[in-house]
Amino acid sequence: MTCGGIVVNMTSLNKDGIGIRVYGNNSLGFYADVGGEQLWIDVLRATLERGLAPISWTDYLYLSVGGTLSNAGISGQTFSHGPQINNVIELDVITGKGEFMTCSRNRNPEVFFGVIGGLGQFGIITRARIVLEEAPTRVKWVRLLYSNFSIYSRDQEHLISSKAPNYVEGFLITNENTTNEWRSSFSSPSKQSDIVSLLKKQGIIYSIEVVKYYDNQTAGTIDQEFQKLLKELNFIPELIFSTDASLFDFLARVPILINDKGLESHPWLNLFIPKSRISDFNDGVLATMLPRLNETAGLYIFYPVNRNKWDDRMSAVIPDEDIFYGLGLLHTSRPDEYQIYDKFNNDILEFCEKAGIEVKQYLPHYTSKADWIKHYGSKWGIIQQRKAMFDPKKILSPGQRIFNSA
Ligand SMILES: Cc1cc2nc3c(=O)[nH]c(=O)nc-3n(C[C@H](O)[C@H](O)[C@H](O)COP(=O)(O)OP(=O)(O)OC[C@H]3O[C@@H](n4cnc5c(N)ncnc54)[C@H](O)[C@@H]3O)c2cc1C
Incomplete structure (x- = not known):
């Protein structure tokens, strides 16, 4: 994952143990300044103590703030509030050049829009200012x-x-x-x-x-x-x-998942599917291929979201339609059987390719640069510029093979 790159022990950033601070008032609104290393479960606990909470979530909360903001952070609130990356006001980032920058939609916007949904390619998020609202009970x-x-x-x-x-x-x-x-x-x-x-x-x-x-x-x-x-x-x-x-x-409905004995593999596939082709996708994949897989331990999540809650300047990639569906095929396999699911996932991608269904992978995984170029589509130019500007030596997250070929 990090061949030729670096590994950062993010939890060491929380040495002083005050990685979550809550601010604001009724007239200006409330927000939390949160270390990039913090887990969302801890953000929830700390903000609820003040009767407040973030408004956009992931299904699972034992994930880091920096990690989900590098993807999108989606769940059942995304349709109305947008993904987590839409509900962050300001970031502190250390770029691949070692520069420390505070950024927002108006201040250093090229860094801000680069790192949110940026798959860790342009900088390390060390602090995020997250929108809070009064929490229902x-x-x-x-x-x-x-x-x-x-x-x-x-x-x-x-x-x-x-x-x-x-x-x-x-x-x-x-x-x-x-x-x-x-x-x-x-x-x-x-x-x-x-x-x-x-x-x-x-x-x-x-x-x-x-x-x-x-x-x-x-x-x-x-x-x-x-x-x-x-x-x-x-x-x-x-x-x-x-x-x-x-x-x-x-x-916090999904309990902490621990797989410390290496007894499970999780060859997941997460896709965004344009609404106009959802019926074809159901006929070709959900109603036919999925039942035939005979999987007993998988969890399949499927729901629509509104595109107008996503900002196109962000590095995250979504289909070009007003409504698209998120599909999470969360397979669980024995470590020696993961190939069955890898093949199944590839068969789905192949089906979409042949049927001309323009899906986008969420939490994407590709092995060739050509696939990444296709994934980014019209955003590829800006993604390349951001890499040249903020991480010209390509030391951040090389294992994704976006810029560092295999
Ligand atoms: C059990 C489980 C459930 C999940 N559920 C959801 C869900 O409901 N919704 C959803 O949207 N996603 C979900 N995800 C995916 C999740 O958003 C990503 O895996 C995300 O990367 C997790 O953050 P992490 O702290 O585990 O990251 P890590 O695994 O620690 O990091 C992954 C990569 O993210 C980048 N990264 C991490 N931290 C930073 C940082 N501070 N600054 C810059 N880049 C960074 C780096 O490239 C790093 O290699 C789930 C993942 C798991 C394992």
């Missing part, structure tokens, strides 16, 4: 199931066009394990046999997860508001699962 959380893809995607797009929900995601279910795992948080044992028979019939079931935040002041009306929202949707009426949780338990 609780959430209403439902899972809805669908057997028909076009009704499913229509409902997902309806939800992200509305201001009513605070979080919208989706899951693809191809085996019972997924819903078995739901049992602990969303008790559904009586419906399990219905789900299993639907799965046997169809091979895949589609699910939407919707959340609405509330607090003491809105506790009296939240159920009514949620019912109004659900009335606009066309899920299978018997298959709705609801729960209620604290904001912390909801945001």
Whole structure:
């Protein structure tokens, strides 16, 4: 990963133990100054102590602030607030030239827009100023199931066009394990046999997860508001699962993952798919290839977001359509079986290539420079300029092979 480059022990930046500071007031707004090495779970804990919280998240919080801002940082809040990179006001960066720069949309913007979504290519983020808002205390959380893809995607797009929900995601279910795992948080044992028979019939079931935040002041009306929202949707009426949780338990819903024995491989594929081709993608991949994979431990995430919440000046790359879907195929394999999933992922990319579906990889992985040039498309020129300006010796993250050929 770092052949000819450097490895930085980011946690050593937190020697004084005060890597998260919360500022602001009601008239100017609130924000947190956070070390790039800090984990989002710690940002959540520290800000909640002041009754505040960031507004855009990832599903998993044991990730560093610098690491997610180097990609995008997406989850069910992205449709309304944009990715995490859209909710950062200012950064401190050490460029590949060793220059220390404070940057924002107006100050040194070329560094700012370069490093956010910049895959660690232009500088090391040592501090980020993150937008905060008053935190709600609780959430209403439902899972809805669908057997028909076009009704499913229509409902997902309806939800992200509305201001009513605070979080919208989706899951693809191809085996019972997924819903078995739901049992602990969303008790559904009586419906399990219905789900299993639907799965046997169809091979895949589609699910939407919707959340609405509330607090003491809105506790009296939240159920009514949620019912109004659900009335606009066309899920299978018997298959709705609801729960209620604290904001912390909801945001920190994915427990820390530890794989210290090397017993698992995670050959993931994350894609952004333009809305105009989503039905072709379902026919060719989701409804056919995915059930045939017969994977028992994978998690498949699938939901639309709005392009207008992304700033085109950022280094992050997305499809050129107003709405696009994020797909996360989070495979878990035994270390000696990862090739099955690598091949499966490649087959999907090949299918898209042949069908002319212009997907973009999120958390991209390519082995040739030509593929990177294609990935960046019209942004390739500016990406090259940024590299020449901020890391001319190409010492930052060479293992991605964007500029350092194999
Ligand atoms: C279990 C799991 C769940 C995830 N869930 C989501 C999700 O819901 N949404 C989402 O958007 N992403 C998700 N991701 C992907 C995640 O955003 C990236 O893997 C990100 O790089 C993680 O940050 P990290 O702290 O682990 O980075 P590391 O693995 O430590 O770093 C990865 C690379 O990022 C760059 N980098 C890291 N820190 C900095 C810095 N301070 N300055 C500049 N460059 C830096 C470097 O190039 C580095 O090589 C998930 C990843 C995992 C492992």
